[in-house]
Amino acid sequence: MEEDPNDSSPLLQLIPRNRMSSRQKALLLAENDGDSSPPLYGFLGEPTDLQQMQCKNFLGSCIWRENGSIIYFNNHHCEPFLERYLLLLLSNHDQKDHLYCAVYGETDAAIAETATFFLSLPDAWHTYFTIYSLDNSFDFGALQLPQLIRILKSNPQRRIRLFGGTFSEDQAVILASRPHCLHLELGREFSFHDGGMAFVSALGNRTTSFGTLVLMYERHGYPFNNFPLNRFFELQNAFDKLEICGISPGCAMLPLVTHVNTLVYRVHAQLLPPDDFEDLEIDPKDITLQLFLDDGDDWHEIVIAFLKQVAAAGHVERLCLSLSGDRSLQLDHDEAAPVAKALILCIKRNPKLRCLDLSETAQLIDWRPHLQGIFEVLETHTSLRKFVVKDRTWKQLHYTWLAQLLTRNCNITVLNDKGRMCSNGSTIDKIYAERRNASTSQPGINDPPGSSSLEAQPTKPRKRKTRMH
Structure with a gap:
């Protein structure tokens, strides 16, 4: 037995x-x-x-x-x-x-x-x-x-x-028309029988947000053909959050102008020619852009063009920039200077910016020579609460600039890529301690970093002036 x-x-x-x-x-x-x-x-x-x-x-x-x-x-x-x-x-x-x-x-x-x-x-x-x-x-x-x-x-x-697998038109409609919000990720070999037409049409008929949609197709085919993909990115406030990794080359700019509150976009830099950013009206308020870099890319020109259009948008509340590429692609000082200039303009022109994260750019952009200028513009920014940057190779001079920033702007916290406060262990710690004491004695004197979640806020429709085709 x-x-x-x-x-x-x-x-x-x-x-x-x-x-x-x-x-x-x-x-x-x-x-x-x-x-x-x-x-x-x-x-x-x-x-x-x-x-x-x-x-x-x-x-x-x-x-x-x-x-x-x-x-x-x-x-x-x-x-x-x-x-x-x-x-x-x-x-x-x-x-x-x-x-x-x-x-x-x-x-x-x-x-x-x-x-x-x-x-x-x-x-x-x-x-x-x-x-x-x-x-x-x-x-x-x-x-x-x-x-x-x-x-x-x-x-x-x-x-x-x-x-993996293929959904019929009727299954696609069911997927797109649930009355409750979904968090849906489509990837690898998954596809729609009709190339996505029924799915996109059903999304367009929604009166409430779908929720979050993630499209992960870095190494495999895409679930949409180009026609419904264009329609997909023209949908009006269909999602709270859209996350995309991999896209058809002819549609690479479209995610940046789609009507969505939060966008996470991972894309090869070569698909985003700098000239294509001209007159691009960036729509999301919360943007994470990760660029995959290859040899031969004039990738700093792409970053500059992107930052200029974020500056032109004027409504961005969270910006995270990430660069993935070989260390040999690192910018020299002269190449990094116009990137820093574009970043400073971006900060100035977005008065509602609450969080700026550059921690995943440090391998390819040495921000240290430009920190003083960045900190100076942050001193007078009334909304920014969190700035994230790598500090492993900072010298005393950089902490002197940081101390000046923290003294002049009591609302901002500067964090490293580990989520810890950038500090030299003495002067900076003292400034933060004084802040905590002041906050305790005067509740509400400054908002804690991250106290307002962009993703939790309802998406407000914004009229679009131009369309991408």
């Missing part, structure tokens, strides 16, 4: 190999011999939530469902042992706690039903779920519309990732 290592489970019971049905054996033993196949369990009752299943106690095991499917659990990426399968991943934001599982079935319909059952169980622990369908291992046409709706509404707090 086989011994059950998990005999304490109130919901699952081991199915001995000698009692397996022919259907169970066909799935479980297809690529495994009898001795090495994973243990198979059956349900004694239906779970009411995911935690009740105690999935972590069944890693390396399978659970049989009477519709002709099995769920296989593991704590790392599952190597499929059948051609027809769907991979699922439940995880938390920090990715430290995760659960991989693969759903195998006699039919795609059985896989869809079991995946719906599993993903719809109430789950108070995991903040993400990811669906992988690689190499056409599962036909998403088998996922019925009521099943998709059930998955999306069962745990509305979860962030959803779709990596």
Whole structure:
């Protein structure tokens, strides 16, 4: 008699190999011999939530469902042992706690039903779920519309990732028209059957924000063809936050003018010619721009052109600039000077700017010779609360400039890339201590950095003067 290592489970019971049905054996033993196949369990009752299943106690095991499917659990990426399968991943934001599982079935319909059952169980622990369908291992046409709706509404707090597979027009409409806000990430080989037309049209019909949409297509095809992609970026306030990594070359400028409160944009610098920034009306208020740099790029001209248009926008409240490239691309002093000048103009022209983050530019731009000029413009900026910059190689002169800034502008905090206050350990610490004492004796004398979250603020429509085509 086989011994059950998990005999304490109130919901699952081991199915001995000698009692397996022919259907169970066909799935479980297809690529495994009898001795090495994973243990198979059956349900004694239906779970009411995911935690009740105690999935972590069944890693390396399978659970049989009477519709002709099995769920296989593991704590790392599952190597499929059948051609027809769907991979699922439940995880938390920090990715430290995760659960991989693969759903195998006699039919795609059985896989869809079991995946719906599993993903719809109430789950108070995991903040993400990811669906992988690689190499056409599962036909998403088998996922019925009521099943998709059930998955999306069962745990509305979860962030959803779709990596691989193709959605029909009707499925795309369901995805785009949920009454509650979603956090949706599309990436890798995921696509729409119609190139995204139905999805974009449904987004355009919304009267409330979709929420957050992340498009991650750095190394794979894009889910939209160019026509709906142009329409997509012309949508009026459809999102609170839009995050994009990778884009069709002819559309690379469009994210910067889209009507969205928060934009995170990762793009190869070569797709953003400096001349294309002329007359560009940047719309987002909260911008994170990461430029991937290659040899031969006049990338400092791109940064200058971008900063000038942010200056022209005048409404930006948070700006984070990040540069990724080989150290050999570092600017010399003469090349960095006009970048610093453009940055200073950008700060001056955006009176509502609350946060400026340059910490991920230090490898390629040496800001130290230009800190005095930057600090001087920050001295009189009434809104800025947080300035983030690397300080590992600062000298006493730079801390002298910093002390002057902190003395003249009591609202600003200067942080390094580790999130700690830039300090020489003596003079600067004393200034911050005096501030804390003053703040305690006079509540409200200065707002704490980060006290106002841009993402939490409602998006206010702004009339657009020009369009990109």
